[in-house]
Structures are given as structure tokens and as C-alpha cells.
Amino acid sequence: MKIENRTFDELEIGSTESLRRLCTQDDMIVFANVSGNHNPMHIFDADGDGDGHNEAVAPGLFVGSLITAVLGNLLPGAGTLYRAQNFVFHDRAHAGEELESTVTVTGKNDADFTVTLDTEVRRVKDGALIVAGEAIVEAPRKKVSYSSHDLPGLIVQRHRHFEKLQKLAEPLPALVTAVICPEEVNSLGGALLARRHTLIEPILVGDPDKIAEAAGALNEDLSDIEIVAETDHDAAAHRAVALVHEGRAGALMKGYLHTDQVLRAALDKEKGLRAGRRFTHVFVMDVPGLPTPLLVTDAAINIAPDLKTKVDIVQNAIDLARSLGFEEPKVGVLSAVETVNPDIPSSVDAALLSKMAERGQIHGGLVDGPLAMDNAVDIAAARTKGLNSRVAGHADVLVVPDIDAGNMLAKQLTYISHAEAAGLVLGARVPIILTSRSDDDEARLASCAVAALHHARQHGRV
Incomplete structure (x- = not known):
């Protein structure tokens, strides 16, 4: 002006x-x-x-x-x-x-x-x-x-997208969630906070004494919440999975135990929650200044995914994005370059995923790659490189080459760009909510809201 x-x-x-x-x-x-x-x-x-x-x-x-x-x-x-x-x-x-x-x-x-x-x-x-x-x-x-x-611009560090997702999820029936080992104040407090917001109805699976101690520290009354006694963490994870098979729970939520203990129980070949696709993790990120949430996958489970695994990573992310209101999610498959280089395997995989989406082997969204990070999310960078696809510069989902890149990207957005991150494991029969001890209340609520919306869409309720 x-x-x-x-x-x-x-x-x-x-x-x-x-x-x-x-x-x-x-x-x-x-x-x-x-x-x-x-x-x-x-x-x-x-x-x-x-x-x-x-x-x-x-x-x-x-x-x-x-x-x-x-x-x-x-x-x-x-x-x-x-x-x-x-x-x-x-x-x-x-x-x-x-x-x-x-x-x-x-x-x-x-x-x-x-x-x-x-x-x-x-x-x-x-x-x-x-x-x-x-x-x-x-x-x-x-x-x-x-x-x-x-004049320099201003970006308000407000997480408006998570506020919107929470408002969309709160009117839905509370998602009955088996919370595994909520035996300290953060994990128990997060589950109870989500309950107060009518996002979930928790069933607490773990050591009753430790759960009661955590509740006492929070000054919370658990008299109207079901507690399933399992003092061993592995046994608690398997018991939570059993609650899903019994039709009593529609989601799992990680408490105070290792992630691999939750996943081992969910991946058990006989009694687990396999549903035909690889388990993949998606971060839904509310980055101040961006017009929509940004999904990053896979940053927590698949270490060095091959092409077949990446197909499931992309499809799971598209399904989740649609549950969150994206009509036709735009998926950018990241590499170090935006042209295919046989010496850079991630660029080859990206091109194949893009072609597979063109042929209908991946459905529900637009997939383009390889894209470098700049021209995936910035339209000016995309135009400078001569990229004219509907995805370049407008990506809603970023598919990373491996867990190193995904973890670094997600943490950079969190700690440098002041994003909040909700985490969900997909590919199982039910959503698995992964929370970290470092998550704040907003991140825990957002994870539960994302799970509730995805579960509702899968069951035709939204």
C-alpha cells in the first residue's frame, strides 16, 4: 500500500x-x-x-x-x-x-x-x-x-484450526477410548480433560493404585469412570486391544508406557487390530500463519518405508485429511529435489506414487512429487521452478522420505514455527491416539478431536 x-x-x-x-x-x-x-x-x-x-x-x-x-x-x-x-x-x-x-x-x-x-x-x-x-x-x-x-508482518501464535476441529468434534457422541496405563498426571489428566470436552469416554486400563495416586495429585474423582486392573504394561496393552474386539472401545490412547508396547499389542497377528494396511503415523499440525492444518507423515513408526509402505502412508493420510474436512487433499511427496533423479531414491518413489494416484491405485486426493519442501508449500517457489500442478505450493499433506526427515520436520514446526501437533496411528481397526509426555493440553485435546472425527467419518456419522 x-x-x-x-x-x-x-x-x-x-x-x-x-x-x-x-x-x-x-x-x-x-x-x-x-x-x-x-x-x-x-x-x-x-x-x-x-x-x-x-x-x-x-x-x-x-x-x-x-x-x-x-x-x-x-x-x-x-x-x-x-x-x-x-x-x-x-x-x-x-x-x-x-x-x-x-x-x-x-x-x-x-x-x-x-x-x-x-x-x-x-x-x-x-x-x-x-x-x-x-x-x-x-x-x-x-x-x-x-x-x-x-513494514514487517505479524503472525498471531493462535491455533485456530485445532479450535475449529474441537468444536466440530464436541457435538459427536463421546468416543469410548481404552486409555492404556494412565498412571501419572499428564497421561491421566489428558484423558480426563478430553472427557470434560465430551471428546472421549475413557476406560482406564492399568494399575489401579498408580491411577488413583495420579488422580489424587490432580484432585480428580474417578468414581464414575471404569477402571480395568492390569498392573503389567504389556498385559494392559493387550487388554485394551481386547476391549476393542469386545466392541466396548472405539479407540486406543497411549498413556504412561512405551509406544512399542502399544503397537506390539495392536499388531499381534492373532489378537491385534490389523486391518489390511500398514500402520502409519500422521501428525496433524496447526502452524500459525497457515490457512489450513498441515499433515506430516510418517514421522513416528516406519523407519525407512519402501514403495509399498509409502502407498499405505499416503492413503491413510488422505483418508484422515478427508475426515478433517479436506474435500480433495493435496499430497506433496517430498524429496531433496523436484525432478526425478535415479540417484535419489525418494525422488523415484515420489514419481511412482504420483503416477499410481493418476491411475487410481491411490484415491481420494491429488498426489504430486517429487517436490522439495519450498515448492510444496510456497506458491512463489513453485512458480519460480516452473511447477504448475494443483499440488505444488498448496500441499495439505507432506509425505517424507523416512522417519528422520519426518521427525525433524515435525519438531521444527513445533519448536521453531510454534505449531501444535496432534498424533494419530492409522491403518488399524480403530484410531490409536499417541500422546507424548511433552504434549500440552491443547495437543492432547486436538489428538482426541482428530480421532473422534476420523472414527465418526469411518462409521458414517459425519
Whole structure:
């Protein structure tokens, strides 16, 4: 945006300018952090006055700042400085409303080159007056132009995609989940938190004494939750799998035990949960600044997958993405390069997977590869390399060459890009929720929400 000014000599009585701005939830978060005003009346997901409703009232001075945008950008424009401003508030603005701010020149003072302006902000929808006042500014005396593109951008570290998934999952019937060895506060607390959000109904399988001790540390009452006693971790994992076979559980959730103990029980050839495909892991990642969730696979189970395994990795990820609302998921198969190089096996596998999707051997999504990371997720990079596919620059799913690349990518997104990650194992008869001791509450809730949505889609409930 290029802004130019009107000098003091160019201004006339009656000159007027307006700007429109959609007031968003992110605006409220940014203003709270910049101003230090953390009044919950202004935060979109908080009930600031205890009436049972979230207010999301736009702060008064945020609304007032919309007037400064007109003064600084349009009238008088670049070089303008305040002398005085008063406000009278007539109504309240809220997140989600479009506002129009207007300034009108009412006086000029040749002695000190100040200008007086009427100022107001109105709600666009109904024309309601939100704030009115008067400004006195020092008007610029020389022509100035400036490009606002020179300003650095802002990304709000808010995980809006997980918030949406949780809201979609909460109205569904709670997914009965066998929670294996929730014998310390993080694993038990995560299961109970998901229960409070009506995402799951846990059956706790493990050592009753250790579970009770963890509940005591959390000050939680487990009297209305079923506990299946198994003091040995391997036995607990097998018992949880048996609950699925008995029709009593529709998902598994890892507690305080090793992942391989859960998977050994689920992969047991006679009593496990095999369903015809390889077990594969998918991270659903909410990366601040991205317009949709990003799926990364496989970063936790298959160490060096061959082509046949990668077919299942891709298909499982497509199925999950569709459960999360992607109508036609775009799958980018990653390599170090975007052209086939026989000396780079991952580039060959990527090309074969792309062709297999073309022929219908992989279905439900668009698959393209090989793609380097940049041209998989950035449209400018894709265009620079001359890649014109519907996937390049728009990938929803990233398929990595091996577990090293996947683990590094997922952790980079988490610890450098401030993403939250939900983890799910697919390919079994039921979703397997893998949580880590380092997961926070948001990640645990998101994992349960993803499992609930996938289970519901598999059973035709969404």
C-alpha cells in the first residue's frame, strides 16, 4: 500500500476520507499483547463479566486507533502528528464486525499549521455510531510518500484450526477410548480433560493404585469412570486391544508406557487390530500463519518405508485429511529435489506414487512429487521452478522420505514455527491416539478431536 499526504496548503474545509476495517479476533489478541490490556471482556474465547457469554468487545482505544489510520494514511496522511484527540463512545464494537472510520476537516490554523477534524467510527452493517470526537493534528508541509509494504508482518501464535476441529468434534457422541496405563498426571489428566470436552469416554486400563495416586495429585474423582486392573504394561496393552474386539472401545490412547508396547499389542497377528494396511503415523499440525492444518507423515513408526509402505502412508493420510474436512487433499511427496533423479531414491518413489494416484491405485486426493519442501508449500517457489500442478505450493499433506526427515520436520514446526501437533496411528481397526509426555493440553485435546472425527467419518456419522 502506497500512502501519500495532503500538505497543509492543499487541505480544504470539508475535505473528508474514510477507511473500512473488519474487526477480527486476532486484532483483539494483538491489541492485548501490544497494549498490555488483558481485560477478558476483549478476548474472543473469554467470559469477561461472568454472564455465561463470551463478549469479544473491541477495546475503545482499538476502535479509536482506526481513526488514526485515516489520519496517518489518507488525510492529512504521511507526516501527520497528533496535538489532541477526544472521544465519546456511543456504542460497542465486537469481533466480526466491519467498521468504517471517517475524518472531516473543520478548521485550519495558519499560525501553527494545525488542522481540526471531526472524527467518527460507525458499524457498517447498520450505520450505528460507535465513537465520535475531534482531532487536532500538525499537518505536513511537504509532500511525502511511503510504501507500507516495507513494514514487517505479524503472525498471531493462535491455533485456530485445532479450535475449529474441537468444536466440530464436541457435538459427536463421546468416543469410548481404552486409555492404556494412565498412571501419572499428564497421561491421566489428558484423558480426563478430553472427557470434560465430551471428546472421549475413557476406560482406564492399568494399575489401579498408580491411577488413583495420579488422580489424587490432580484432585480428580474417578468414581464414575471404569477402571480395568492390569498392573503389567504389556498385559494392559493387550487388554485394551481386547476391549476393542469386545466392541466396548472405539479407540486406543497411549498413556504412561512405551509406544512399542502399544503397537506390539495392536499388531499381534492373532489378537491385534490389523486391518489390511500398514500402520502409519500422521501428525496433524496447526502452524500459525497457515490457512489450513498441515499433515506430516510418517514421522513416528516406519523407519525407512519402501514403495509399498509409502502407498499405505499416503492413503491413510488422505483418508484422515478427508475426515478433517479436506474435500480433495493435496499430497506433496517430498524429496531433496523436484525432478526425478535415479540417484535419489525418494525422488523415484515420489514419481511412482504420483503416477499410481493418476491411475487410481491411490484415491481420494491429488498426489504430486517429487517436490522439495519450498515448492510444496510456497506458491512463489513453485512458480519460480516452473511447477504448475494443483499440488505444488498448496500441499495439505507432506509425505517424507523416512522417519528422520519426518521427525525433524515435525519438531521444527513445533519448536521453531510454534505449531501444535496432534498424533494419530492409522491403518488399524480403530484410531490409536499417541500422546507424548511433552504434549500440552491443547495437543492432547486436538489428538482426541482428530480421532473422534476420523472414527465418526469411518462409521458414517459425519
